Amino acid sequence: MTDTNQKSDTTKSGLTGLMDKVKDSVTSALDTTKDVVAEKAHQAKDYLKDDLEKTKADVQNLTDTAKEKVTDVLDTTKEAVAEKAHQAKDYLKDDLEKTKADAQNITETVKEKVADAKDTVTEKVEATSAEAKSHAESAYDKFSAKFSDLYQASQEKGREAMDKALDVAKEQLSVAGEVTSEQADKFKDYLKRDLEQTQEDMKDLSEEAQKRLHPSRLGAGAVSVLSSLLQSASKGFEFLSEKTEKALTYHTGEVTSAGTLTCLKCEQTLKIEKTTHIPPCPKCHGTEFRKSY
Numbered sequence: 244m245t246d247t248n249q250k251s252d253t254t255k256s257g258l259t260g261l262m263d264k265v266k267d268s269v270t271s272a273l274d275t276t277k278d279v280v281a282e283k284a285h286q287a288k289d290y291l292k293d294d295l296e297k298t299k300a301d302v303q304n305l306t307d308t309a310k311e312k313v314t315d316v317l318d319t320t321k322e323a324v325a326e327k328a329h330q331a332k333d334y335l336k337d338d339l340e341k342t343k344a345d346a347q348n349i350t351e352t353v354k355e356k357v358a359d360a361k362d363t364v365t366e367k368v369e370a371t372s373a374e375a376k377s378h379a380e381s382a383y384d385k386f387s388a389k390f391s392d393l394y395q396a397s398q399e400k401g402r403e404a405m406d407k408a409l410d411v412a413k414e415q416l417s418v419a420g421e422v423t424s425e426q427a428d429k430f431k432d433y434l435k436r437d438l439e440q441t442q443e444d445m446k447d448l449s450e451e452a453q454k455r456l457h458p459s460r461l462g463a464g465a466v467s468v469l470s471s472l473l474q475s476a477s478k479g480f481e482f483l484s485e486k487t488e489k490a491l492t493y494h495t496g497e498v499t500s501a502g503t504l505t506c507l508k509c510e511q512t513l514k515i516e517k518t519t520h521i522p523p524c525p526k527c528h529g530t531e532f533r534k535s536y
Contacts, residue, residue: 495530
C-alpha cells in the first residue's frame with residue numbers, strides 16, 4: 244500500500260507539476276499573444292490614423308479641386324451669361340429702335356391718311372352743304388314766287404288770304420318735291436318776316452330809296468317778288484305794320500332775301516345780293532342781325 248501510495252503521490256505530483264508547466268506555458272503564451280495583439284492593435288491604430296489622415300488630406304484635396312472647378316465653371320458661366328445678356332441688350336435695343344421707327348412711320352402714315360380722309364370728308368361735306376344751301380335758297384325764291392302768284396290771284400286780301408296762300412304754296416311745293424315739309428314750315432316764317440321788314444322799309448324809306456326797291460331794278464329773287472307784291476297790293480298788307488313796331492331779328496342759318504344785314508353785336512354790315520343763308524358775322528361771329536334795304 245505504501246508503494247502504491249507513493250507512486251500515486253509521485254504521479255499526482257508529476258501531474259501537478261505538468262499542469263503548472265502547462266499553465267505557465269499557457270499564461271506565457273497568452274501574455275505573448277496579448278503583447279502581440281496589443282502591438283498589432285497599436286500598429287493598426289497607427290496605420291488607421293495614417294490612412295485617416297491621408298484620406299482626410301485626399302478629401303480636402305478633392306474638395307479644393309472641386310471648389311476650383313466649380314468656381315471656374317461659375318466664372319465661365321457668369322461671363323457667358325453676361326455676354327449673352329449684353330448681346331440680348333444690344334439686340335433688344337436694336338429691335339426697340341427699329342420698332343420705334345416703324346411705329347413712327349406707321350403713325351405718320353396714319354396721320355397722312357387721316358388728314359387725307361378728313362380733307363376728303365370736309366370737301367364732300369362742304370360740297371354737300373353748299374349744294375344744300377344753294378338748293379334751299381333756290382327753293383325759297385320759288386316759294387316766294389308761288390306765294391305771290393297765289394296771293395295776287397286770290398279775290399280776298401289780308402291776313403287770312405296771306406296765310407292761305409302760304410299754306411297752299413307749302414303744299415304744292417312739298418308735293419312737287421321742291422321742298423321738304425320742315426323746310427316749307429320754316430319758309431313760311433321767313434317769308435312773313437321778310438314781308439314785314441320790306442313793308443316797313445318801303446313805308447319809312449325816302450322816295451329815292453323806294454325807287455331802289457322797285458321790282459324793275461331788283462332783278463330776280465325773293466326780294467323782287469316781295470317788292471312787286473307789296474307795291475301792287477300795299478293796302479292788302481297794312482296789317483303787317485301792326486307787328487313791325489319792334490325791330491325784326493334775323494339769325495345765322497336762316498334763309499332771307501337780298502338786303503343789308505347789320506350785326507346786333509358789333510354793328511358790322513353784311514350786304515346780301517340775292518336770296519341766301521345768313522352766315523355768321525364776319526367780324527365778331529355774332530349770329531343775330533337786323534335787316535334793311
